[in-house]
Amino acid sequence: MQRRQLFSAAAAAAFAAVLSACGKKGGSDAASAAASSGAVAAAGTVTIKVGATPVPHGDLLKVAAPLLEKQGVKLQIVEFNDYVQPNMALESKDLDANFFQHKPYLDDFQKNHKTHLAALAPIHIEPMGIYGGKSKDLKSIPKGAKIAIPNDPTNGGRALLLLQSAGVLKLKNGGSIASTPADIVENPHSIKLQELEAAQVPRSLKDVDFAVINSNFALTVNLNPVKDSLFIEKDSPYANYVVVRQGDENRPELQKLVRALQSPEVKKYIEDNLKGAVVPAF
Incomplete structure (x- = not known):
């Protein structure tokens, strides 16, 4: 934009302020x-x-x-x-x-x-955590226990890695962020995974034995990841x-x-x- 000479000095100053907001x-x-x-x-x-x-x-x-x-x-x-x-x-x-x-x-x-x-x-x-629903002890997992995890690819893989770290299951080649339920090679408790949208996982606790929940969604239902989780990520990347x-x-x-x-x-x-x-x- 160019300033026009027909403006008075006062008007020009006001116009310049507008120009400074509009750029060029x-x-x-x-x-x-x-x-x-x-x-x-x-x-x-x-x-x-x-x-x-x-x-x-x-x-x-x-x-x-x-x-x-x-x-x-x-x-x-x-x-x-x-x-x-x-x-x-x-x-x-x-x-x-x-x-x-x-x-x-x-x-x-x-x-x-x-x-x-x-x-x-x-x-x-x-940090992502594992929380108790119908069951409260990861050392006494019922046969056929239902575990809710996020259904998006990266958080789903992250949840599986956390379950592996907790000794619940084992993944092919040690697993990765890209792991899916198809990569489970050892499932000693015959657990059944329930894949849900991440925001819905904490609301499933009353219907499942355990749930793997992102901390931001755990906090929205008054779960403290440090105090309330049964197992939590360490040194999360x-x-x-x-x-x-x-x-x-x-x-x-x-x-x-x-x-x-x-x-x-x-x-x-x-x-x-x-x-x-x-x-x-x-």
């Missing part, structure tokens, strides 16, 4: 850009939409929000209760970023959905990332989001309130 695009182009890459709420303030599962991701974003506001970034949190829609909304430019997933899940999702997303920065780790669209990695407001989530304030919140159920990854 024309009015209609700027409005379109604002919708897809951070709407301008007021002169000097940029709004970003970040998709997240409520606990702990949404809670951590709420801690980061006032830190961002001091830097001229208003945070709008959009909550989801599944693992598919946050990535599809980011791909379609309805979000500027999301925060709910570890990188193995993102990599598998991209392969299957042909999305164009990028893991920007690790924030925390949520599955850090949860802030994820953006490819090409947006260097957007200043998204870099500020990462710095806020990796701040001492967020770290203190994790350590004081989540007490081992969530571990900082920075």
